[in-house]
Amino acid sequence: MGVHTDQLFLRCPLLIVVFFSTYAFARAAAGRLPFRERYCRIADLPNPATERDGQREIQLRVEGDPETYQPGSTYRVSLYTSSPSFFRGFILLALREGREGDVPGDFAGNFKIIDEGDTRFMNACPLAVTETMPRRRTRMQVLWTAPPAGSGCVVLRARITQKKSVHSFDEGSLFRKLCEKDPLHTTEKPLQDCCACGTAKYRLAFYGNWSEKVHPKDYPRRANHWSALIGASHSKSYKLWQYGGYASEGVRQVAELGSPVKMEEEIRQKGDDVMTVIKTKAQWPAWQPLNMRTAPSAEFSVDSTRHLMSFLTMLGPSPDWNVGLSGENLCTHECGWVQRLVKDLLPWDAGTDYGVTYESPNKPSIPQERIRPLTSLDHPQSPFYNPQGGPILPLARVVVERMARKGEQCNAVPDTVDDIVADIAPEETEEDGTPETCIYSNWSPWSACSSSTCDTGRRMRQRMLKAQLDASVPCLHTQDFEACMGPGCKEEEPSPCMLSDWISWSPCSATCGMGMRSRERYVKQFPEDGSVCEETTEETEKCVVNENCSPSSCIVTEWVGWGSCSVSCGVGMRRKTRMMKMEASDGSPCRTQLEEVEKCMMPECNALPCMLSPWSEWSHCSVSCGMGTRVRQRMLKSPAQPTQCREQLEQAEKCMMPECHVDCMVSEWSKWSECNKSCGKGHMIRTRMVKQEPEFGGYPCPKTVQRKKCKVRRCVRDNVRTDGKQEASVRKGRRPGRESASGLEDSSGCKMRPWSSWSDCTRQCGGGVQERVMEVKKKGKSSQSRSCKPQKEIRTCNVHLC
Numbered sequence: 001m002g003v004h005t006d007q008l009f010l011r012c013p014l015l016i017v018v019f020f021s022t023y024a025f026a027r028a029a030a031g032r033l034p035f036r037e038r039y040c041r042i043a044d045l046p047n048p049a050t051e052r053d054g055q056r057e058i059q060l061r062v063e064g065d066p067e068t069y070q071p072g073s074t075y076r077v078s079l080y081t082s083s084p085s086f087f088r089g090f091i092l093l094a095l096r097e098g099r100e101g102d103v104p105g106d107f108a109g110n111f112k113i114i115d116e117g118d119t120r121f122m123n124a125c126p127l128a129v130t131e132t133m134p135r136r137r138t139r140m141q142v143l144w145t146a147p148p149a150g151s152g153c154v155v156l157r158a159r160i161t162q163k164k165s166v167h168s169f170d171e172g173s174l175f176r177k178l179c180e181k182d183p184l185h186t187t188e189k190p191l192q193d194c195c196a197c198g199t200a201k202y203r204l205a206f207y208g209n210w211s212e213k214v215h216p217k218d219y220p221r222r223a224n225h226w227s228a229l230i231g232a233s234h235s236k237s238y239k240l241w242q243y244g245g246y247a248s249e250g251v252r253q254v255a256e257l258g259s260p261v262k263m264e265e266e267i268r269q270k271g272d273d274v275m276t277v278i279k280t281k282a283q284w285p286a287w288q289p290l291n292m293r294t295a296p297s298a299e300f301s302v303d304s305t306r307h308l309m310s311f312l313t314m315l316g317p318s319p320d321w322n323v324g325l326s327g328e329n330l331c332t333h334e335c336g337w338v339q340r341l342v343k344d345l346l347p348w349d350a351g352t353d354y355g356v357t358y359e360s361p362n363k364p365s366i367p368q369e370r371i372r373p374l375t376s377l378d379h380p381q382s383p384f385y386n387p388q389g390g391p392i393l394p395l396a397r398v399v400v401e402r403m404a405r406k407g408e409q410c411n412a413v414p415d416t417v418d419d420i421v422a423d424i425a426p427e428e429t430e431e432d433g434t435p436e437t438c439i440y441s442n443w444s445p446w447s448a449c450s451s452s453t454c455d456t457g458r459r460m461r462q463r464m465l466k467a468q469l470d471a472s473v474p475c476l477h478t479q480d481f482e483a484c485m486g487p488g489c490k491e492e493e494p495s496p497c498m499l500s501d502w503i504s505w506s507p508c509s510a511t512c513g514m515g516m517r518s519r520e521r522y523v524k525q526f527p528e529d530g531s532v533c534e535e536t537t538e539e540t541e542k543c544v545v546n547e548n549c550s551p552s553s554c555i556v557t558e559w560v561g562w563g564s565c566s567v568s569c570g571v572g573m574r575r576k577t578r579m580m581k582m583e584a585s586d587g588s589p590c591r592t593q594l595e596e597v598e599k600c601m602m603p604e605c606n607a608l609p610c611m612l613s614p615w616s617e618w619s620h621c622s623v624s625c626g627m628g629t630r631v632r633q634r635m636l637k638s639p640a641q642p643t644q645c646r647e648q649l650e651q652a653e654k655c656m657m658p659e660c661h662v663d664c665m666v667s668e669w670s671k672w673s674e675c676n677k678s679c680g681k682g683h684m685i686r687t688r689m690v691k692q693e694p695e696f697g698g699y700p701c702p703k704t705v706q707r708k709k710c711k712v713r714r715c716v717r718d719n720v721r722t723d724g725k726q727e728a729s730v731r732k733g734r735r736p737g738r739e740s741a742s743g744l745e746d747s748s749g750c751k752m753r754p755w756s757s758w759s760d761c762t763r764q765c766g767g768g769v770q771e772r773v774m775e776v777k778k779k780g781k782s783s784q785s786r787s788c789k790p791q792k793e794i795r796t797c798n799v800h801l802c
Contacts, residue, residue: 057085060156060174061389063377068181069146069154074112076377077156079174080139080387088161090140091122092129097153097177108147108154115141134161139387141377146180153179194307194331198407202309202330202400203522204278205297210315210395211287217383220358223317224286225439226296226396227258230267231278231311231324233302238273240310242326244370247350251371254312255320255350256362258282263312276300278311282439286315294525299403307331315395319355319363321347321374323396330400336411339402344394347374347384356381403522404503438475440465449484458653459484465658476621479656497533498525508543508558517543554590555582565600574600612636612647618655625660629653664701665692672708673769676794679715683707685796690766705767705796750788751777761797770797 063076079090094109111129113119119142122128129142146154156176208226212219231240240263241251250263260279267277280296300309312324323345330338351369353362356379376386384392440463451457458481465475500521509515518540523533543558557579566572575597580590613635622628631652636645667689675682685707694700753775762768774791 057081069178071148074143074145077144078141086136089131089134108151110145112143194304195335196331197410199303200337200405201301201403203299203403205295205399207295207397208287225316226283226286227314228260228282229280229313230260230263232267233275233300233306233309235273235306238270252352254314255322258314258316275306302330317359319353319360320350334412341400343398345396452486454485454489456483497535514544554580554584556580556592569602572600621655621657625657628655630655659696661698662695663698664694673794675710675712678791679713681711684710687767753777765798767799768797
């Protein structure tokens with residue numbers, strides 16, 4: 001007996017069963033129900049043929065090659081092979097393991113079509129997916145959403161058609177079994193409270209590896225860049241972004257526009273949940289050798305309640321693709337702080353745009369989708385697509401290094417790095433007053449110094465505005481100036497290496513007598529020419545603690561640095577102190593000196609005629625566009641008269657604003673030309689010249705050619721009138737302007753030369769004129785012939801815009 005479709009679905013185990021069908025399945029054997037009524041039942045399909053060599057080249061794969069499935073999650077299921085192997089058609093089912101398909105509950109999960117031109121749901125079996133039409137193919141893809149919790153295991157099994165044979169494999173390359181994840185093992189443990197003490201300071205460095213060499217497919221050569229990096233150190237109650245979550249408006253603006261403004265606003269609104277906002281500048285182009293440009297970096301701090309770090313940055317151009325970290329814990333299980341963290345970064349999709357290529361047009365995701373990692377099987381047009389699957393090569397690497405710790409530490413395991421300091425300096429930023437919404441090119445090389453002598457001059461460098469993400473925020477500061485001297489002057493050249501300040505000295509290695517102590521600093525920016533920094537980054541020196549190490553001596557701390565001088569001018573005093581840490585072991589009084597005093601010399605009190613205040617900020621540019629000037633000032637603070645101080649109190653410099661709009665300028669109209677007809681209706685023209693082409697968005701040029709009608713006199717051609725009324729000719733059939741052996745003859749009987757060639761156009765663009773003439777060759781004998789004159793025609797030419 002035949003089996004109903006519903007019964008077939010219920011009989012199969014929890015399998016995702018893939019069958020390949022062709023016209024061989026068009027109808028069942030005689031005496032049976034049509035095959036399309038019984039296709040879901042495996043037993044009713046034709047017997048499988050024997051497996052042949054090479055057929056295991058066809059692979060059934062679940063994205064990520066998982067052994068378990070998460071209830072409710074969506075997976076990409078694909079069948080693929082490599083040429084010359086192929087297959088023609090398929091059927092795909094999802095059934096519970098151990099079931100025969102007798103009841104509807106035997107089926108599990110739902111399918112979603114990716115390519116409607118290649119795959120479809122079967123008409124008589126709506127839970128099965130098959131080919132749209134039989135043809136040679138090397139791959140197919142569908143999405144499958146796993147069933148709810150408690151559904152048990154899932155098996156993927158395939159039957160294929162190659163030529164006219166149906167092949168089915170219960171094991172091997174066309175068989176996959178997935179079981180539900182054990183809730184006891186899949187439930188993420190809640191993040192434990194941080195048991196570390198004090199605070200720690202870190203430096204984050206971002207190294208982009210997204211380049212045409214590593215990711216060549218459709219690589220955008222012109223506009224590739226990383227947006228400004230934005231993030232924070234925060235508590236576990238706040239999440240900037242996370243896989244499976246929905247992007248906030250701030251995340252969307254970073255992912256689609258590369259603008260961190262809204263994201264920073266959202267972070268700062270979290271108040272005490274955030275300790276430090278992490279920011280770096282954008283990077284144009286996306287990849288440069290480290291000897292050409294240092295990696296973007298930022299400093300941040302963490303404590304026991306705000307010990308997580310998150311950030312993101314957009315790769316541009318892209319629909320909504322980013323890289324970043326989410327909730328990275330810098331607190332260790334041993335109640336200490338992570339010393340160094342290195343992570344390779346893979347791209348993820350913010351779920352706000354449907355684009356599949358770097359430069360896809362905007363297509364908002366409606367409804368918004370969840371944040372998910374990009375994979376190599378997402379879409380054939382994706383730049384990361386690989387029909388064989390496999391991981392995507394990392395696009396970037398982030399390195400987080402601990403710089404210092406402050407306060408009492410409570411590590412269960414002693415830390416191998418002694419970087420405890422008395423105080424942690426505020427985080428250094430790369431801010432130079434440039435808004436994050438303004439993207440500039442690199443600075444140009446410095447110009448030659450304005451001074452050719454050893455007097456102080458100035459030199460300048462410039463940069464170009466490449467992108468303005470927010471039109472309401474002005475983008476200024478395209479020029480930079482610095483003091484300089486002429487060649488050969490013995491002014492010490494500044495170091496090409498930018499170094500941080502020295503971290504405080506480490507404790508002395510000895511508690512009594514002579515020991516050693518050290519301090520460190522790090523390179524913030526390497527030389528632009530790629531050379532090695534020659535400046536030292538580590539110093540050591542001898543230290544003496546408690547010179548007298550006898551039992552009768554007390555133990556004291558090291559000297560604190562000298563204090564400031566007691567006077568601002570003349571001779572004063574300064575002092576340094578240290579403290580007693582432990583009394584003498586034999587109880588005798590401490591005789592070690594705890595304070596030292598010495599003289600200090602400041603400038604003479606009567607030699608201060610020019611005590612000046614710091615320079616004020618530069619004023620606004622004097623113009624809103626083009627070249628202008630700006631000034632800054634300082635005040636005389638000493639009581640001396642202004643005539644006694646020759647120092648400059650005001651400075652001015654040039655400033656460059658965006659180029660001014662230049663409108664099109666045209667000359668006055670020329671005089672009207674002669675009518676292009678000597679009689680009857682014609683036209684006249686006049687022209688004007690373009691004196692200034694429009695620039696920088698100025699008004700475009702108007703028309704440069706005008707034409708109007710003209711009528712000189714009515715033409716008389718025997719009995720033919722030019723006013724539209726025509727009479728029969730009574731002149732022996734002669735037609736006006738007929739051609740004779742010696743040339744043309746007009747209606748007046750004049751012999752005329754042929755028309756000359758058209759003259760050259762008076763302008764190459766913007767509208768000019770051409771003319772041609774017909775000269776009189778010989779006048780006729782009639783009285784009318786005496787009035788014959790040369791004829792001229794005029795026409796316009798080259799009317800296109802310049």
